[in-house]
Amino acid sequence: MSEGGGLPRLVVLASTYPRWQHDHEPSFVHELSRRLTQWFEVVVICPHAAGAKRREVLDGVRVERYRYGWDGLETLVNDGGIVTNLRRAPWKWLLVPGFVAMQWLAARRELEGDVVVHAHWILTPGFVARMLRAPFVVTSHGADLFALRSKFPMALKRFVLKRARSMTVVSHAMLGEAAKLLDGSKIAVSPMGVDLRERFVPKVGALRESGKILFVGRLVEKKGVEVLLRAMPMVLARIPSATLTIVGFGPLEESLKSECAELGLGGVVTFVGAAPQINLVDYYRAASVFAAPFRAASSGDQEGLGLVLVEALGCGCPVVTSDIPAIRDVAAGMPGMRVVVPEDPRVLADGLVASLSEEMSDASKPDHAQLMERFDWDLVAARYARLLLSARLEETRK
Structure with missing residues (x-):
């Protein structure tokens, strides 16, 4: 002892x-x-x-x-x-x-x-x-x-x-x-x-902001944020009121902001910087869809699991994510998730538009009990x- x-x-x-x-x-x-x-x-x-x-x-x-x-x-x-x-x-x-x-x-x-x-x-x-x-x-x-x-x-x-x-x-x-x-x-x-008992839970009566897309994570290559930015003009062509909020920081922040400017997304994309876990809940509860366009980095690095998916789903937020091996432990049999081909802005845009346009039914809501069993x-x-x-x-x- x-x-x-x-x-x-x-x-x-x-x-x-x-x-x-x-x-x-x-x-x-x-x-x-x-x-x-x-x-x-x-x-x-x-x-x-x-x-x-x-x-x-x-x-x-x-x-x-x-x-x-x-x-x-x-x-x-x-x-x-x-x-x-x-x-x-x-x-x-x-x-x-x-x-x-x-x-x-x-x-x-x-x-x-x-x-x-x-x-x-x-x-x-x-x-x-x-x-x-x-x-x-x-x-x-x-x-x-x-x-x-x-x-x-x-x-x-x-x-x-x-x-x-x-x-x-x-x-x-x-x-x-x-x-x-x-x-x-x-x-x-x-x-x-993930704290699915008290923190990352849906809020009864909470209203999600129409057209609001959310990303949470480090601004590094394997998160695929540049793919998400390239998808946004195609999303806006079909849903002009759509917006994107990016919560996180990292070495690619300045280059991603430059890409936003080149794509004419200055009034559409908001970089809010890093946020502690205690504040993430409000973002998840307000978003219409959570985007996780993961990809393999040039170094070979890739997502190990992607707990942000569980956090978003725990708050009742639908998810659109790339089909990489790590997310399958979350996605297996889980309502509320759309899985798309990685590194393809057009396919990602289609998934985001479909999720934003869909009326959420009980059958398409994330299964909180199933999340609890796993995480x-x-x-x-x-x-x-x-x-x-x-x-x-x-x-x-x-």
Whole structure:
């Protein structure tokens, strides 16, 4: 058992984590970690960022943020993620050794007593977990699996996973790629969750804005926002009152705004920037349709699951999305979804127009109960707890 109480300790290693309450950075690692406090004493080891506290307790989770650079240099992980930041500014590779070493040192201090480690992403948290003397489970969220495919990163991934007790991937679409790195018997599909009990739920009596199309996500190649922009003139030709709201930020923001101007969409498309999860509900409830034109990036990166689809559907918002493997875990048997050929603005426009023109019936409304069965956070956390406890017990039997 851990020093402070009767629960085993779970050391969570992450490269992306909310910097403060209601941050716009992805929150799924925190949402899972806080629910795992039923089974574990949870401590998260994540990188420090400007404006964040070095140490704090968030929703029962002890968060330790390690320094890996001087003020102004801790810019490796936020505003797009590690892979995006390294591509945008190659000099940031100089930050990687310190980033890894300092996470290892911070995690090593927590290895007292009965401990299991949960590493989110194969690289770099998975590498840190591999170098610790503790049982560990690795969760891949997509970019770490689909991108970084050259010889050295692939060898490094195999090195990490060789010692893992098990690996989880967040969709069935990832199984094939994961099996290239690890024995399939050690891989489980276990998605992240969505708060479908209180937050992402339909609002009784809420009126949707006619013709309003919504996109939520990072402005990176794999999200396909440029395809959506090219579809908009064709949507407007048939529904002149249509509008598009883009919620998110990322390295393509300026080029997408320039494309808007070239397409004459200045009064039609609104970029609102990043928004915390707590504010997304209002956007989902107001939109007539949610657009998710996902595509494979030139690097090979692609969507791991697409939880924004679940958030939109949870709020009762119909979805038009590209037919890529990752979305099939959401789309299977789910009313309220139109799946179209990826990277084709004309087909996307047809799907959006059809959805905007359709009177929503009970048969076409998203099935909230079905979403709960697949993505409810409490069920997701229970699955991860069983997996992590199993890894811990396997260690104690040795």
